[in-house]
Amino acid sequence: MALILPRVESKAEDGRRSVKSFVLRRSRLAPYQKEALELYSDKYVIPFGPEVLDFEQVFGNTNPVIIEIGFGMGHSTQRIASQMPLTNFLAIEVFINGFTKLLANVGRNEIQNIRLIRFDAVEVLQTMISQSSVLGFHIFFPDPWPKKKHHKRRLIQKEFAQLLAEKLVAGGYIYCVTDWQEYADQMLEVFATIPTLYNPHNGFSPPHSWRPTTNFEEKGLHKRHIINEVWVEKSRE
Numbered sequence: 123m124a125l126i127l128p129r130v131e132s133k134a135e136d137g138r139r140s141v142k143s144f145v146l147r148r149s150r151l152a153p154y155q156k157e158a159l160e161l162y163s164d165k166y167v168i169p170f171g172p173e174v175l176d177f178e179q180v181f182g183n184t185n186p187v188i189i190e191i192g193f194g195m196g197h198s199t200q201r202i203a204s205q206m207p208l209t210n211f212l213a214i215e216v217f218i219n220g221f222t223k224l225l226a227n228v229g230r231n232e233i234q235n236i237r238l239i240r241f242d243a244v245e246v247l248q249t250m251i252s253q254s255s256v257l258g259f260h261i262f263f264p265d266p267w268p269k270k271k272h273h274k275r276r277l278i279q280k281e282f283a284q285l286l287a288e289k290l291v292a293g294g295y296i297y298c299v300t301d302w303q304e305y306a307d308q309m310l311e312v313f314a315t316i317p318t319l320y321n322p323h324n325g326f327s328p329p330h331s332w333r334p335t336t337n338f339e340e341k342g343l344h345k346r347h348i349i350n351e352v353w354v355e356k357s358r359e
C-alpha cells in the first residue's frame with residue numbers, strides 16, 4: 123500500500139547522505155497512523171525542499187525555535203513542548219512509525235508549537251535552516267552504533283557539530299544525552315574542537331529536571347547503563 127503522501131519523504135537518498143546515521147526499514151502503520159498522515163500533514167508536516175524555512179511563516183509567530191533530531195516515538199518532544207508553550211519545536215525523524223505517532227498526538231491535541239519533518243536531519247540543516255536562527259538542539263539518545271566499523275555512522279562528528287554551531291543563535295545550546303559511555307566521551311571531544319562552542323560544565327552536565335525519560339533511556343536504564351548529558355553553548359562574541 124502506498125503510505126507515503128507527498129509531504130512525507132519516503133527516503134533520503136543513500137548515496138547523497140553524508141552521514142548514514144540511520145537505516146530505513148519497512149514499517150506497517152496502524153490505521154490511526156495512516157489517518158494521521160491524511161488528516162494532519164497539511165497543517166503540521168513540512169516537506170523536505172530546497173528553500174530555507176521562514177520560521178515565522180511556519181509557526182505563525184516569532185517565538186524561538188528548538189530543533190529536535192531523532193525524536194523516536196516523540197513522547198518527550200510532546201511533553202517538553204507542552205511545558206514550553208512560548209517556544210517552537212521543529213521535530214525531525216526518519217522513522218515513520220514514530221513520526222506518525224507524534225503527528226497523530228500533535229493533530230488530535232491541536233498542539234500549536236510543534237512541526238514535523240520526515241527527512242535526514244543532516245540534509246534538513248544543510249538546506250532548510252538559516253544560519254544563526256536556532257535557540258537549541260535536542261539530540262536524545264542518538265543511535266550509538268557500537269561496532270567500531272560503524273562509528274562513522276554516528277551523528278555527532280566534527281562536521282555535523284560545526285553545522286549545528288552555525289545554525290545556533292549566539293548563546294544558543296546543543297543538548298545531547300546518551301547511555302553509551304564511549305559515545306558520550308566522543309561528544310565532549312567533538313564539541314571541544316569547535317571554536318564557537320563552549321562547555322559551561324567543563325565535562326558532563328548535571329541532569330536537566332525538565333527533560334522527561336525517553337523510550338531509549340528506559341532501555342538503557344534497564345541494562346544499568348549510565349546516562350550522560352552533554353550541554354554546550356555558542357559563544358556570545
Ligand SMILES: C[S@@+](CC[C@H](N)C(=O)[O-])C[C@H]1O[C@@H](n2cnc3c(N)ncnc32)[C@H](O)[C@@H]1O
Nearest residue numbers: 143144192193194216217242243263336337338
Ligand atoms: C536510538 S533512537 C532514540 C529515539 C528517542 N530520541 C529516544 O530517546 O527514545 C535514535 C533515533 O534517531 C533517528 N535518526 C537517526 N539518524 C537520523 C537522521 N540523520 N535524521 C533524522 N533522524 C535520525 C532514528 O530514526 C531513531 O529513531
